[in-house]
Amino acid sequence: MIIDQNKIDETIKIIKANGGHGIQKCVQCGACSAICPGVKAGFPLLCRALIKDLLNGLLEENIENSSSWGCQACNRCTEVCPQGVRPQEVVFAFRRYQANELAFSTSAVTSQMNLYETGHAVFTDPKEARRKVGLPEETPTSAFNEAAQQEIRTLMDNSPMGELGLF
Amino acid sequence: MAKVGVYVCHCGSNIAGVIDVSAVRDFAESLPDVVIARKDLFMCSDSGQEMVKQDVRDGLVDRVVVAACTPRTHEPIFRAAIEKAGLNKYLFEMANIRDQASWVHGNDHEGATEKAKLVVASAVGKARHLQPLHDKFVDVTNAALVIGAGIGGISAALELANMGHKTYLVEKEPSIGGIMAQLDKTFPTNDCSACILTPMMVQAFNHPNIETLAYSEVADVDGYIGNFNVKVRQKQTYIDWKKCTGCGDCADKCPSKTPDLFNGSLSDRRAAYIMFPQAVPKKAVVDIEHCLNCAGRTIGTQPKINEKTGKAILAPCERACRAGAIDRSLPLDPGGTIKEIKVGSIVVTTGYQVMDKGWFKEMAPASPNVITALQLERLISATGPTGGKLLRPSDNEKPHTMTFVSCVGSRDVNFHTHCSRFCCMYMIKQARLLKEKYPDLVINMHFIDVRSAGKGYDEYYTGAREMGINFFKGKVGGLEILPGDQLRVLAYDMEAGQSIEYSSDLVILATAVELPPDATALAQKLGLQFCGNDFFRELHPKLGPVETAVAGLFIAGCCQGPKDIPDTVSQAKGAAAAAAVPLAQGRVKIEATISEIDSQKCSGCGICEPLCPYHAISMRDYTDRARGVIERHAVIEMSSCKGCGVCTSACPSAAIKLHGYEDEQIYAQIAALTA
Numbered sequence: 001m002i003i004d005q006n007k008i009d010e011t012i013k014i015i016k017a018n019g020g021h022g023i024q025k026c027v028q029c030g031a032c033s034a035i036c037p038g039v040k041a042g043f044p045l046l047c048r049a050l051i052k053d054l055l056n057g058l059l060e061e062n063i064e065n066s067s068s069w070g071c072q073a074c075n076r077c078t079e080v081c082p083q084g085v086r087p088q089e090v091v092f093a094f095r096r097y098q099a100n101e102l103a104f105s106t107s108a109v110t111s112q113m114n115l116y117e118t119g120h121a122v123f124t125d126p127k128e129a130r131r132k133v134g135l136p137e138e139t140p141t142s143a144f145n146e147a148a149q150q151e152i153r154t155l156m157d158n159s160p161m162g163e164l165g166l167f
Numbered sequence: 168m169a170k171v172g173v174y175v176c177h178c179g180s181n182i183a184g185v186i187d188v189s190a191v192r193d194f195a196e197s198l199p200d201v202v203i204a205r206k207d208l209f210m211c212s213d214s215g216q217e218m219v220k221q222d223v224r225d226g227l228v229d230r231v232v233v234a235a236c237t238p239r240t241h242e243p244i245f246r247a248a249i250e251k252a253g254l255n256k257y258l259f260e261m262a263n264i265r266d267q268a269s270w271v272h273g274n275d276h277e278g279a280t281e282k283a284k285l286v287v288a289s290a291v292g293k294a295r296h297l298q299p300l301h302d303k304f305v306d307v308t309n310a311a312l313v314i315g316a317g318i319g320g321i322s323a324a325l326e327l328a329n330m331g332h333k334t335y336l337v338e339k340e341p342s343i344g345g346i347m348a349q350l351d352k353t354f355p356t357n358d359c360s361a362c363i364l365t366p367m368m369v370q371a372f373n374h375p376n377i378e379t380l381a382y383s384e385v386a387d388v389d390g391y392i393g394n395f396n397v398k399v400r401q402k403q404t405y406i407d408w409k410k411c412t413g414c415g416d417c418a419d420k421c422p423s424k425t426p427d428l429f430n431g432s433l434s435d436r437r438a439a440y441i442m443f444p445q446a447v448p449k450k451a452v453v454d455i456e457h458c459l460n461c462a463g464r465t466i467g468t469q470p471k472i473n474e475k476t477g478k479a480i481l482a483p484c485e486r487a488c489r490a491g492a493i494d495r496s497l498p499l500d501p502g503g504t505i506k507e508i509k510v511g512s513i514v515v516t517t518g519y520q521v522m523d524k525g526w527f528k529e530m531a532p533a534s535p536n537v538i539t540a541l542q543l544e545r546l547i548s549a550t551g552p553t554g555g556k557l558l559r560p561s562d563n564e565k566p567h568t569m570t571f572v573s574c575v576g577s578r579d580v581n582f583h584t585h586c587s588r589f590c591c592m593y594m595i596k597q598a599r600l601l602k603e604k605y606p607d608l609v610i611n612m613h614f615i616d617v618r619s620a621g622k623g624y625d626e627y628y629t630g631a632r633e634m635g636i637n638f639f640k641g642k643v644g645g646l647e648i649l650p651g652d653q654l655r656v657l658a659y660d661m662e663a664g665q666s667i668e669y670s671s672d673l674v675i676l677a678t679a680v681e682l683p684p685d686a687t688a689l690a691q692k693l694g695l696q697f698c699g700n701d702f703f704r705e706l707h708p709k710l711g712p713v714e715t716a717v718a719g720l721f722i723a724g725c726c727q728g729p730k731d732i733p734d735t736v737s738q739a740k741g742a743a744a745a746a747a748v749p750l751a752q753g754r755v756k757i758e759a760t761i762s763e764i765d766s767q768k769c770s771g772c773g774i775c776e777p778l779c780p781y782h783a784i785s786m787r788d789y790t791d792r793a794r795g796v797i798e799r800h801a802v803i804e805m806s807s808c809k810g811c812g813v814c815t816s817a818c819p820s821a822a823i824k825l826h827g828y829e830d831e832q833i834y835a836q837i838a839a840l841t842a
Contacts, residue, residue, distance in 0.1 A: 001665040003637065005568075005609040012635075024633045027617075028640065028662045052662045055637075083629060 007057030015054055020093030022085040026051045032077035032087040043070035047077050047087045050094060059097065066105035068095045102164060109166070116167045118143045119152045169295045172203040172228030173287060174219055176210035176235035178265055185269035187280045191234065194284045198291045203227055210235050216248040223252035230294040234262035234287045255299035257759060257827060262290035285840055292839035296832045300759035305806045307393035307511040307749050309333065314385055314689070317345020318364060318732055319516035319724030319739040321371045326743035327514075328376035332750045335508055336371060337380045337399055339685075342446035343368050345518055349429060349541065351548040351555075353732060354596040355627035361445055361550070368447040381448055386505060388692050389782070391807045392719025393511045393755040403503040405453035405466065406439070410492035413449030415441050420487035425457040427552075431542035433560060434552035439484045439493075444550055453484070453493075455501065467498040512719045512746040515693065515703065516739055517686060519725035522576045522583075522678035530575065530676055531646040531654060535560040537674045540571075540590065543597055557601060557608075559673045561652035566672030568609040570656050571598060572643040576679030578615065583679045585701055588729040590677035591618045595628050597675070598636045611637045611671070613658050621731070639667065646674055680729040693720055702728045713742035719755075721746045760827035761808040762815055764801050768822035771799030775814035775823065783807035784814060 015023050032047035033039045039046050045053065045067035053062055068091050077087035098104065104112070111121040119142025127137040142148035156162055173195035177183035188206050196204040203222055207215040210233055222228045231254070233245050238261040246256035264283040272279035309332060313324045316338035324336040336343065347353075348368075350360035372379050380399055387398040406417070421437035429436070429443050438457040441449060455466070461482040463471060470479035485493045521541050524532040531537050536559050538546070545551040546558070559566045571594045576582035591614065598610045617638070619628040632638060641659040649655050654674050658667040682702060690697065694717045696704040703722045706714035713721045723742035724735040749755050766789070776784045783804045788797050801823075803814075815825040 001660060001663065001667050003609075003611060003667055003669045005637075008637065009635070024635070025629060027629060027632065048662070052660075056660065056663055056665075 001056065001058075004057055007059070008055065009057075011054050011057045011059040014059060014097055015090060015093045018093035018096040020054075020086075020090035022083070023051060023054060023090050023093075025083040026055065026085045026087075027083055028052060029082060031080045031082060032085075035076045035080050037072055037074060037076075038067070038070040041070060043067035046070060046091065051085070051087065051090055054090070054094065062094075063098060063101055063103045066107070068098065069105045069108045071095070096160075099164065100160070112161070112166055116153060116156055117149070119145075119149055169200045169230045169297075170202045170228050171198075171200045171230040171232060171291055171294050172219065172222050173198075173201055173205075173232045173234065173291060174210050174215070175204070175206040175264075175287070176215070176233065177206065177208045178210075178236060178269075179208065182235070182265050182269045182283075185273050185276050185279045186264060186283045187276070190280055191264070191283050191287060195232075195234070195287050195291065198288055200230075200295045201291060211241055211244055216245070219245070220248055220252035223249055223254045229254065229258065230297055231259045232262055232287065232290045232294050233259070234264045234283065234290070236265040237261075237263050255301075257300040258294075258297050260290045260294040260297065262287045288839040288842070289836040292835035293832045296829070296835055297827075298829075300826050302759050303757040303805060304754045305393055305757060306754050307752065308395075308509045309750050309753070310335065310508070310510045311743075311746050311750060312337065312385075312395070312397055312508065312510040312513045314513065314515050315339075315345070315517035315724075315726070316343035316371070316379070316381070317516060317518045317724065317735075318347040318367070319518065319735045320345070320514070321367050322736045322739040323514045323516055323723060323743040323746070324377050325367070325371055325374065326740050327747055327750075328371075328374045330743075330747050330751070332376065332747060334374075334377050335380060335397075335399070335510065336377055337383050337385060339382070339384050339402075340442060341382045341404070341450060341452045342442040342448065343371065343379060343381060344443075344445075344447065346541070347732060348443060348445070349431075349548075350544050351551075352596065352600060354592045355621070355623040357596070357600070365445045365447070368445075372447045379448070380506065381450075382452060383503075383506075385689060385692060388513070390509075391781075391804070392717075393749050394806070395510050395513060395719065397508050397510060397513075399506045399508060401503045401506055403455070403499055403501050404450070405455060405458075405493070405495075405499055406451050406488075407492040407494070408448070408450045410490045411450045411488075412490050412492075413441060413446070413451065414489070415451065416487040416489065417451050417453075417484040417493060420483040422461065422483065423457050423459045425454065430545045430552050431539065433538075433542055433545055451492075464495040466495055466501075469496055511750045512721065512748075513693070514739075514742045514746050515689070515695065515720070515722045515726060516724045516742075517683070517689060517726045519680045519729065520683040522681060524575075524676055524678060526582065527575055527676065527678075529645040530572070530643075530674075531648050534646070534648050534652065534654060534674075536566075536652050536654060536672065537646060537676060540593060540597065540675050540677045543675050544593075547597065547600060557605065557673075559652075564672075565605070566608070568611070568669070568671050569601070569673040569675065570643070570654070570671040571610070571612040571675045571677065573612075573614045573677045574642055575676040576681075577677075579679075583681060583701060585679075585729065586618065587677070587680040588618070589680075589731040592621070592624055592627070592731065594675070594677055595619070595631050595636075599627075599631050599634060602631075602634050602636055606635075609637070611639065611656070611658075611669070613639045613641060613643045613656075615642050616640065621733070641667075680725060682726060686726065693717065695720070695722070698728075702726060713738060713745050719746075719749060755806070757805050757808075758810060760825070761805055761810045762803055762812070762823050762825045764803055765822045765824065766800045768820045769800045770820050770822070771801070772819065773799075773801065774817055774819065775801050778813050778817050780811065780813065781807045781809050783809075 071091045114123045115121045138144040175192045192204045192206045250256040268279045268283040311327045312335045313320045324334045327334040383401045386400040390396045417439040418437045421439040423438035424435040426432035427436035438454045464482040549555040577587040619625045641661040643658045645657045647655040653670045698704045721742040723738040812825045815823045
């Protein structure tokens with residue numbers, strides 16, 4: 001590994017600009033990784049390990065790494081962090097960087113498309129199951145509300161997401 | 168006939184959890200001369216002590232045996248109790264059935280109980296033969312000696328002096344101030360070291376109760392608590408300090424150059440020199456080893472005469488001195504002068520040195536751009552060789568990338584196993600100061616781990632991370648010299664699991680803190696002991712941190728173990744308080760359990776004299792007028808005797824009695840144990 005201060009400075013600038021303001025407070029204690037369900041599920045580059053790589057300036061090198069998309073946004077890392085790093089914000093900042101570079105994992109693209117089309121990132125057709133238990137087939141959510149879907153599309157089209165040209 | 172009372176302690180479950188205390192009590196009652204045997208949950212409690220006192224006051228007992236824990240901690244308590252009740256305190260004996268029975272035989276309750284009975288029987292056997300003894304007192308010289316005038320010594324001396332005690336402050340260098348005088352700023356407040364130290368140096372030097380003996384060493388010590396006789400060798404300065412004004416003209420004119428140790432040898436000084444600009448006292452000395460004896464002016468010789476002018480040809484230093492303080496014709500003794508002083512207590516604050524980089528062959532010591540952290544202090548100090556500019560030694564260029572290496576010789580079985588304790592913090596301090604001054608400077612710090620225990624210290628460390636200083640967990644494995652005086656750093660990032668290699672302009676080694684080599688000779692003069700090979704040993708690591716095995720001798724600061732400035736000052740003030748105790752009391756107590764020589768039996772053979780570890784025995788001649796002969800006898804200086812008993816057991820004439828451990832007492836113990 002080569003220690004390149006320019007790369008370190010650039011990485012920290014990008015992560016901070018994307019919301020990971022606390023990255024330099026990290027002392028690598030590992031509490032975030034100890035509590036992270038994504039780490040338990042086997043994603044190798046979450047929380048402590050991701051932060052360490054970013055502090056070493058390894059931003060582009062990790063652009064294709066899909067670990068960040070394993071973050072479930074549970075925010076337990078932020079609760080346990082003794083230094084106020086807010087690790088989830090760092091992970092999300094890295095995700096935003098990846099998204100801006102169109103480096104989505106395939107799983108992430110599917111959920112973005114679901115969100116754009118139905119207003120739900122994770123969507124499965126509920127009709128059959130609901131009819132069996134005697135509920136109305138359609139949920140009172142955006143999934144069956146054309147006007148609501150249109151509103152969500154308008155929001156997404158006008159967000160940085162829209163600029164990526166995914167939809 | 169003695170009336171012995173035996174009191175058996177449960178010590179909660181410490182003793183009673185293993186030993187059948189009732190059985191021991193019943194057994195004690197059956198022993199000869201035992202008139203009362205009682206037991207209690209805690210004999211050392213108020214109620215337990217009161218039980219003993221009441222029996223004494225009632226006249227029931229005149230010898231007391233407590234079967235409990237160790238006499239080291241509890242004998243004084245029970246002695247005081249019976250003394251208060253009106254009994255001579257030496258008519259007391261302790262049976263240690265905790266350390267010697269319940270603790271060591273915890274798995275054998277029956278066996279432990281039987282052993283406790285024997286231990287009690289032995290104590291009772293001795294107690295039946297105990298005799299009243301009386302403590303003695305000797306007067307104290309109301310003065311203290313502080314050896315070493317760094318921040319620890321200065322703090323201790325000021326504390327003693329402010330309490331009103333005459334204090335001698337001895338320093339081997341020409342100026343007081345110690346290593347703190349070499350530092351640029353101090354963590355975690357970034358106080359300028361000189362700004363906070365110099366006023367204390369001046370205060371100590373000008374204090375009416377402090378006599379500063381700079382450029383001096385302790386040559387010899389004898390005596391004992393309250394009455395130490397110390398010979399201080401005042402080194403030869405070759406410049407009359409009574410006349411020297413500290414102008415520095417002699418140093419300006421002196422042509423001889425030698426590495427300036429105060430600047431970590433990063434620059435030169437002259438043979439005639441003032442140690443540093445803020446030196447106290449601000450006096451010049453001639454380093455005679457490096458003096459060229461210009462104009463043939465060897466010390467103690469008359470000058471040549473210029474044939475034309477008829478004037479004496481003097482050395483440049485002599486000519487430069489307008490105060491007339493340099494006269495090389497005088498027959499000055501290279502050994503200096505000996506000053507004899509008397510003091511009641513001594514505080515040793517001789518400090519430390521950092522290891523030289525030469526020990527570490529893997530760290531490219533041959534490179535001028537590998538320096539110790541103390542050298543970096545001089546490099547960033549405004550009074551240092553570069554005026555405070557960070558310039559690397561090889562080419563006086565500003566470095567772009569620099570590297571800090573921790574634990575060089577510390578936490579390393581090949582050198583020192585101890586942690587030097589303040590390196591992490593001073594490295595972070597140096598990195599912060601440099602990053603503030605040069606934001607573009609790339610600073611990589613490599614640690615086994617960062618140890619930042621102290622008020623405000625961890626905040627100082629985490630703040631450094633936010634300043635953009637790079638921290639890597641993992642010790643640097645080696646350095647390699649590259650072309651252009653660059654250094655290849657071979658490191659590892661344990662947190663990323665990656666090896667690191669990069670080129671660095673300047674590498675700082677945090678070399679280990681250790682005792683300077685002259686500490687051994689001082690320890691021998693004073694009777695100080697060592698902890699392994701590392702530092703002076705305190706009496707007790709927790710409860711006697713400033714005391715030593717020698718009564719009246721105290722230690723503080725880094726000579727006791729690595730510590731930072733706040734800890735050194737705290738310990739020094741603690742040592743001063745402890746050293747003031749005998750001075751404030753005006754007299755010291757001599758325990759009665761010491762040896763005494765029966766001159767009628769002493770044959771004067773002299774066997775005992777060299778055996779005494781405390782140098783308390785001397786041989787003296789006496790005139791026996793009745794017989795008209797001169798006789799030789801051994802004499803024990805009671806204030807030096809510690810009652811160890813070595814002389815008593817060695818005396819072939821059985822002429823030496825150790826009070827409190829007399830033959831019939833010990834035989835009674837043996838008889839009880841072997842009955």
